[in-house]
Amino acid sequence: MNGVTGRMGYRQHLLRSILAIREQGGLDLGGGEALWPEPVLVGRREHALREIAERHGLTEWSTDLDAVLADDTIDIYFDAQVTSARVEAIKKAIAAGKHIYTEKPTAADLDGALELARLARDAGIRHGVVQDKIFLPGLLKLKRLIDGGFFGEILSVRGEFGYWVFEGDWQDPQRPSWNYRSEDGGGITVDMFPHWEYVLHELFGRVTTVQAHITTHIPQRWDEQGKPYAATADDAAYGIFELDGGAVAQINSSWTVRVNRDELVEFQVDGTHGSAVAGLRRCRVQHRSATPKPVWNPDLPATESFRDQWQEVPDNAEFDNGFKAQWELFLRHVALGEAYHWDLLAGARGVQLAELGLRSSAEGRRFEVPELSL
Structure with a gap:
């Protein structure tokens, strides 16, 4: 090891x-x-x-x-x-x-x-x-819903991942400094796009195209010795992925975002028959038969709690560490x-998606993702 x-x-x-x-x-x-x-x-x-x-x-x-x-x-x-x-x-x-x-x-x-x-x-x-992500309780529940036909035709996937990683000048950062130096293999794209590849591939279908905007929001951080250094690696990546079968996935990954969601990563899946929001452990659903009819009226305050209109998916099993x-x-x-x-071929697909995401951002283009073989 x-x-x-x-x-x-x-x-x-x-x-x-x-x-x-x-x-x-x-x-x-x-x-x-x-x-x-x-x-x-x-x-x-x-x-x-x-x-x-x-x-x-x-x-x-x-x-x-x-x-x-x-x-x-x-x-x-x-x-x-x-x-x-x-x-x-x-x-x-x-x-x-x-x-x-x-x-x-x-x-x-x-x-x-x-x-x-x-x-x-x-x-x-x-x-x-x-x-590891596909072995988490929240995504195992999501897979149970997919396998059971809950969603009907899946239309879209929206993912939000990240949290605020302190710069290191006045509070210790939660991640090592090499994560923010591209010369040391750092960057959120090479870290997280391989995760999103296998999550999307396993649950919804192979990624067929990628379009990304990748940036470094915070250009200077402080290392483990308290010394300032230039952050040469990206700390935020905003990706759009087309999937085999027609669904579209949008996933934001950021180490420069303050969390206003129930878990550090959440995926919302919308289908013709129902929707779900899955995190690391929880999964909530809203079936079409129980979907309310919101009306847009910016002149009046909201009279209903939209979060309360979702139903919790039960564990129905014991989940071990992923x-x-x-x-x-x-x-x-x-x-x-x-x-x-x-x-290792599955691992190569993740590296491929990160590489194409970085290239997409650098060139301002959408790229097809070829199938890999040995």
Whole structure:
């Protein structure tokens, strides 16, 4: 597990996924068998690795990636490093015959992402890319509605994501400074467009065109040492995506927006038979039979609460941590050969969409999104 000293690698992948699987007695494979994951922590900061290992009673950690990859007892290489370091590390892991599981984006550009997918295919290894949003309770409820035909014909998807990330001069920022330097692989487009690609692809249909406006609203921020630096990466991206089947998606992503919604990300889906608003955990619906008839009258105050006219979708199930749920599927894929389609080619689609979004904004054009193949 390379990159577990970072916030996401530690909290979601080590603590809430791998260690959580161990705490439940391993992953039940059926027939009385259980898979017991043994994490080997890898990173550049020896003191941080040692501290994490001691905190959780782990014994295996190293700052020498090459030595770890040479260990024949290790089956899987997981990468949660900064994007700029990811490609070369995964290439080494593929060459060492390891199965690959990685955070996204898988590479800084489409050529690099496709190269990884081809190398993995040719090596005959199993590979997967983290696509956590589709395992969240709110989007699982949304998928339940889609599969049940609730919407009729889906017409449009509207997404709002983001929050105010403090600049760092008078309050500590919530995100590391490299996120705001393009030379270090930062930028909200390369971060979030890969998420939107798989959310749209999995729930509504393949993205066929993209048109985007991408900008840096705050040109100067302060780093972890309190020193000012130029923010060379984008901090807001406004995208319009046409989907296979005719629906249109509009998704705003911003680290310069103050939240006036129920959750940090929300998707409104409108169809001929009904609509839904889904967030990380909640999902609310309004069927056409219960849709009110608002009348536009700017001379009078609103007499009804529009939010109160929506119905909550019940859980009807227990939802596990989304990262853990996907880890379990990937481990079953490696151990049992069960089907798994969130692979490095799927990861390349996300990189492709981010690349085309940046190009769209730079050139002021709408671009078709070609289907990828190896």
